[in-house]
Amino acid sequence: MRHPVVLTLCVAGFATLSACEKGIDKDAVDREFQEVNVIDGTNLNEVMLTAGDPNEAVNYFRKADAQEPGRIEFMRGLAASLVRAKRTSEAKTAWAEVVEHEDSTDADRVQLADALIRANEWGQAEKVLNSIPPTFETYKRYRLEAMIADGNKNWKKADSFYEIAVGLTTQPAPVLNNWGYSKLTRGDHAEAERLFVEAIRQDRNLFTAKNNLVLARGAQGNYTLPVVPMSQVERAELLHSLGLAAIKRGDVEIGKGLLREAIETHPQHFESAARSLQALESGISRVN
16 A cells, blocks of 8 residues: 555656756646645555445545536446445435536436435436437346336336346346246246246356255245255255245245254254244244
């Protein structure tokens, strides 16, 4: 972290010497300083956007924006950091301010739509996406379009947008998982299972897809765990989910057996599974 400072000082010394020897105008030297600082600042902006405590990034960009108001890179950094910090109300306001900037882009409008969805303002998000020309085609834009179409129960459009989104990214696991969950809610369990398997193939650490896969199998009366990579804790949690799926289908004894197996598998005390089993054995019909 000290090297950029040293570099700046070296450039400063060299530029000052050159100004003395060659009579270079001081304003030209100042402009050179500014260019070096912009380079260093840009690198720091990128670091703050991807590393560390997002609330620290919020403070950094808020201070930078106060010192140089109107610089869109600081406004974007603040908005993105607020999203990372899960400060949803502030994030949607910050992205709205970015979109109002004269240098804003369609990509900024997509980010505003994302922030609005996070704030559960689906209708407003749809309006923002509709204002973006159809020629602007990005993974994030189509992923959001698919989610909105899902919410509107426009299945044909949702499937089309999910398919486009998958083709526009090298990391399709999250959107495949979303697409699978959409199929699951529609009752298309076999297709949901296929999409969850593909999501796990793309990202073996995506536990949400593993859990959804178990639910899709359980909904079809298949109570065996899928052959996917899983830790011991994950195995216990998947057995728990499968047990609840069995109980939901009315296969209570199978469900109880799966819950017992989940408790035995977990390396520590598995409170939620133990509670579910106790509720069943006490004759309580509703299992949380």
